[in-house]
Amino acid sequence: MHHANHYYGHSHLLARYCGLDQAEPLRIRGYLQHGWNIGDGMAPDHDFVPGVPLFLWSERTRRRAWSFGRRQTYVVGAPWAYLLAMQPDGGQPREGTIWYPFHGWEGQRVTGDHGRLVDEIRAVEAGPVTVCLYWQEYRSTRVRRHYERAGFRVVCHGYRGGRWGDLDPRFLHRQLAELRRHHRVASNRLCSAVFYGILAGCAPAVYGDPMQLSGEQPIWGGQPRIRAQWAPLHGPQVDPVAAYELAVAELGADRLLPPAELRQLFRWPEPAGRPA
Amino acid sequence: MSVQLLGGEMRGWSDLDGRHGPGPVRGPVVTALLAAVPDRPDLPGGGRTLVIGPHAPDLVDVLHPAEVTVLVRGLPDAEALAARYADRSGVRVCCGSPEQLAGLPAYDTVVALDGPTRLSSVEGRELTWGETVDLLVSVLRPGGRLLLGVENLLGTHRLLALPPEHTDSDWATLGEYDDTRPAGLDRLRQRLIRAGLRLVGTWAAFPTPLAPVALFSPELLADPTIVGFLQATAAGQPVADVPAGTEDREPAVPTVPPSIDPGRLVGADQRGPVPTVQVLADPGRLIGAAIRNGAATALAAGWVLLAERVEPVHPPDPDRSVSDRSVSDRSGSDRSGSDRSGSDRSVSDRSVSDRSGSGRSGSDRSGSDRSGVGRSGVGRSGRGGFEVGRLHGVPIRGDLPAGVLRHAGQVRQVHRDPGGGWRLADGEAVPPGRTVEDLVVAGTLRRDLPAVRAWLTSWQAGACAGVPADQVVVTPAGTWHALAVAADPMQALRRLATRLAEAGLAELWPTGTLTDTLFTMSGRMPNGDGGRADTRRVPNGGGGRADTGWVSDGDGGRAGAGRARTTPDEYARGDGVRGWRELLVDRDRLAREVAEARARQEWYERTLTEREDELRRLRRIVSLLSGTPTARAGRLLLASARSARAALRHLRTPD
Numbered sequence: 001m002h003h004a005n006h007y008y009g010h011s012h013l014l015a016r017y018c019g020l021d022q023a024e025p026l027r028i029r030g031y032l033q034h035g036w037n038i039g040d041g042m043a044p045d046h047d048f049v050p051g052v053p054l055f056l057w058s059e060r061t062r063r064r065a066w067s068f069g070r071r072q073t074y075v076v077g078a079p080w081a082y083l084l085a086m087q088p089d090g091g092q093p094r095e096g097t098i099w100y101p102f103h104g105w106e107g108q109r110v111t112g113d114h115g116r117l118v119d120e121i122r123a124v125e126a127g128p129v130t131v132c133l134y135w136q137e138y139r140s141t142r143v144r145r146h147y148e149r150a151g152f153r154v155v156c157h158g159y160r161g162g163r164w165g166d167l168d169p170r171f172l173h174r175q176l177a178e179l180r181r182h183h184r185v186a187s188n189r190l191c192s193a194v195f196y197g198i199l200a201g202c203a204p205a206v207y208g209d210p211m212q213l214s215g216e217q218p219i220w221g222g223q224p225r226i227r228a229q230w231a232p233l234h235g236p237q238v239d240p241v242a243a244y245e246l247a248v249a250e251l252g253a254d255r256l257l258p259p260a261e262l263r264q265l266f267r268w269p270e271p272a273g274r275p276a
Numbered sequence: 277m278s279v280q281l282l283g284g285e286m287r288g289w290s291d292l293d294g295r296h297g298p299g300p301v302r303g304p305v306v307t308a309l310l311a312a313v314p315d316r317p318d319l320p321g322g323g324r325t326l327v328i329g330p331h332a333p334d335l336v337d338v339l340h341p342a343e344v345t346v347l348v349r350g351l352p353d354a355e356a357l358a359a360r361y362a363d364r365s366g367v368r369v370c371c372g373s374p375e376q377l378a379g380l381p382a383y384d385t386v387v388a389l390d391g392p393t394r395l396s397s398v399e400g401r402e403l404t405w406g407e408t409v410d411l412l413v414s415v416l417r418p419g420g421r422l423l424l425g426v427e428n429l430l431g432t433h434r435l436l437a438l439p440p441e442h443t444d445s446d447w448a449t450l451g452e453y454d455d456t457r458p459a460g461l462d463r464l465r466q467r468l469i470r471a472g473l474r475l476v477g478t479w480a481a482f483p484t485p486l487a488p489v490a491l492f493s494p495e496l497l498a499d500p501t502i503v504g505f506l507q508a509t510a511a512g513q514p515v516a517d518v519p520a521g522t523e524d525r526e527p528a529v530p531t532v533p534p535s536i537d538p539g540r541l542v543g544a545d546q547r548g549p550v551p552t553v554q555v556l557a558d559p560g561r562l563i564g565a566a567i568r569n570g571a572a573t574a575l576a577a578g579w580v581l582l583a584e585r586v587e588p589v590h591p592p593d594p595d596r597s598v599s600d601r602s603v604s605d606r607s608g609s610d611r612s613g614s615d616r617s618g619s620d621r622s623v624s625d626r627s628v629s630d631r632s633g634s635g636r637s638g639s640d641r642s643g644s645d646r647s648g649v650g651r652s653g654v655g656r657s658g659r660g661g662f663e664v665g666r667l668h669g670v671p672i673r674g675d676l677p678a679g680v681l682r683h684a685g686q687v688r689q690v691h692r693d694p695g696g697g698w699r700l701a702d703g704e705a706v707p708p709g710r711t712v713e714d715l716v717v718a719g720t721l722r723r724d725l726p727a728v729r730a731w732l733t734s735w736q737a738g739a740c741a742g743v744p745a746d747q748v749v750v751t752p753a754g755t756w757h758a759l760a761v762a763a764d765p766m767q768a769l770r771r772l773a774t775r776l777a778e779a780g781l782a783e784l785w786p787t788g789t790l791t792d793t794l795f796t797m798s799g800r801m802p803n804g805d806g807g808r809a810d811t812r813r814v815p816n817g818g819g820g821r822a823d824t825g826w827v828s829d830g831d832g833g834r835a836g837a838g839r840a841r842t843t844p845d846e847y848a849r850g851d852g853v854r855g856w857r858e859l860l861v862d863r864d865r866l867a868r869e870v871a872e873a874r875a876r877q878e879w880y881e882r883t884l885t886e887r888e889d890e891l892r893r894l895r896r897i898v899s900l901l902s903g904t905p906t907a908r909a910g911r912l913l914l915a916s917a918r919s920a921r922a923a924l925r926h927l928r929t930p931d
């Protein structure tokens with residue numbers, strides 16, 4: 001329905017979970033939440049068509065979306081949680097911290113002091129640090145060098161995808177592989193990547209200059225609300241048990257649907273070889 | 277004043293503006309009840325009071341303890357309230373989800389008139405009904421009071437409702453499928469008793485739970501001698517049938533008032549367009565039937581309960597749901613607290629019996645809160661009031677009202693008369709008896725036209741002529757009491773005709789003439805000139821003397837339209853809420869009238885044809901017989917010749 005359904009390889013991943021060919025992205029009859037947020041789960045600039053269902057990650061988001069007037073809202077859980085369900089942790093060795101500096105999305109620009117952030121990371125992290133940049137920042141030599149000069153390993157998970165083009169079905173697979181190499185996941189803003197890391201077994205941390213998007217509007221309460229409402233996830237050291245409970249709730253990892261039910265919701269076909 | 281954020285607050289959400297749901301608890305009747313609950317005399321300044329959930333600011337205005345905390349979940353509501361009470365030093369406004377209360381000091385009074393179902397925030401835990409009630413009890417100090425409103429999911433307002441549209445506040449509404457929610461008043465009272473409360477007062481709300489026009493104690497509702505009074509006042513003017521700006525409303529569907537600000541909260545000054553209530557039938561008729569059948573308490577739209585905490589409650593255990601703790605601690609095995617009727621009931625009845633000492637069964641006691649009141653008895657205090665119970669060992673003086681109602685634009689309280697019966701707060705007796713409408717209906721059903729004629733003429737000949745028949749009570753002693761202000765008598769008659777038709781009684785009268793017939797029977801001319809017809813043919817029905825004490829400006833004489841404060845239009849509509857039942861009654865009646873009109877038309881056509889044939893024959897005869905004798909003889913001869921020729925031609929013509 002919407003090109004955002006294919007971001008980060010979400011539709012590919014769910015198709016695989018449903019036993020379907022993931023070479024071509026399948027059309028999801030609805031809007032699939034593609035990132036964690038503190039509103040109704042959808043992008044603020046999303047153009048809604050009445051009657052098109054919303055597939056949301058968590059029950060709390062569903063309740064919030066309902067209170068915003070959204071109807072036909074269904075909790076399906078985050079695609080990330082499905083990926084983890086399909087690829088259990090193999091117990092590989094972990095080391096250091098993977099750090100996600102806050103980034104803007106296409107067309108957005110982040111203003112902040114990367115140098116100061118590097119200092120803050122150095123002050124907190126004892127082990128090796130991998131800095132994961134969004135593709136826009138990763139392409140910026142200036143930004144990348146801030147972190148490389150600090151001795152950090154700099155990576156990028158890739159391009160999340162465009163309007164039905166340049167899709168990357170392996171995006172989340174690479175992210176999972178990186179997260180499972182690290183003990184900790186950290187960012188200067190609470191975001192999807194931190195929740196993903198927690199669910200993937202990393203100890204979380206949120207600290208440092210949160211930076212600013214140019215022209216950023218604090219919708220739904222913005223950063224002040226996030227820091228107040230999810231206070232247990234903020235700080236250099238966070239209670240991992242409480243963090244895991246929160247991540248399970250926010251990613252709907254306790255609400256995953258069986259493949260048949262997901263196919264029914266998305267109006268996807270039965271896998272080949274099965275009676276339709 | 278700044279809002280204290282407790283956590284779990286909903287930004288951009290308002291319960292008070294009525295845009296996301298049915299709006300707050302509101303209206304002068306609830307406000308009057310809140311004001312009538314006496315302050316805690318044993319505490320300096322009346323102690324600490326918590327108002328939790330969506331309440332119209334008018335309700336908070338009447339609270340005057342030294343310290344009032346208002347907790348709402350929507351930040352815009354909290355900010356509006358903070359602005360409203362910026363000058364009231366004793367008022368504190370908090371915003372957040374109810375579970376945050378666990379970290380605050382306990383209260384002496386908790387007001388939750390909207391009930392437990394609209395307290396949880398989408399940003400907090402979704403508490404069950406039982407968890408929320410136990411939470412409210414847990415924040416009460418021993419001896420503290422809880423004023424709790426609970427909607428009756430089998431109330432008249434829901435029995436006649438069309439499938440409801442979900443509102444934005446229904447993100448997880450369990451309703452009757454919440455196992456922790458006690459079903460019915462008896463189980464509700466038992467559940468509160470098990471939570472450690474002692475019941476002090478109960479009121480049934482009509483016709484809606486959020487904006488009632490009448491709050492009656494079960495004891496009052498159970499009195500069969502005042503059925504007419506109860507019928508006339510319980511339904512009130514239907515919520516969707518009042519002129520905009522004259523009544524508090526409970527929208528069936530969310531309306532979109534202007535953006536919220538302190539002066540525009542629902543229940544304050546905000547008045548938007550009156551929404552259309554879609555119902556299966558006029559709830560007023562069902563409420564009347566419930567009262568006549570002694571089922572009004574069970575079928576009320578909601579209940580308001582006043583209870584005091586009588587024993588310490590353990591602080592909430594975060595690892596264990598409050599309802600679980602409460603149930604297991606107090607009743608041993610019943611998780612639902614409501615639906616295991618067998619063992620649950622026996623336990624609860626025992627506990628009630630032990631507490632009240634009344635020895636009555638749980639169901640028998642539903643007529644009153646003797647469980648709380650009966651211990652100290654109801655008797656005159658030294659100050660002239662009535663001691664109705666003890667809170668924290670301290671007697672309450674100034675009795676709780678048995679009823680609070682709004683009628684004819686005024687809020688009135690009903691109290692038990694120590695000498696028997698019931699009295700208004702100003703000392704006037706509540707009139708026993710039936711309404712004129714009931715008496716007319718009974719006479720109609722008996723086909724006792726002389727009695728119907730007597731009631732109608734007495735009504736229209738007296739001071740209550742302009743008062744609707746359903747708002748006039750005739751006592752056994754024969755006195756007449758108007759419970760509403762008078763308007764145009766003709767419109768009162770039309771209203772009666774409409775109500776009789778909607779009650780399915782139209783076919784007992786000549787087709788299409790019910791209104792005219794009533795006019796004529798009442799001694800009035802049906803042409804609407806308001807003049808009196810000859811009434812000498814009507815025997816005196818015993819009426820005529822009107823006690824208009826209910827009308828504040830009653831003149832004891834003929835109640836004319838000139839002094840009516842209610843607009844004539846209000847009575848002219850006269851048909852209450854127009855539901856599907858009323859539409860079907862109309863349709864059936866009109867279909868019958870059309871069929872009858874067609875039958876009459878065919879009869880007229882047939883008769884007309886016969887008459888025309890007859891007329892033509894007669895005209896021929898007349899023509900033959902008219903004129904001078906010579907001309908008559910000539911025409912007769914010619915006619916005979918024509919007849920003879922025709923006969924011969926007929927004979928010659930072979931068949």
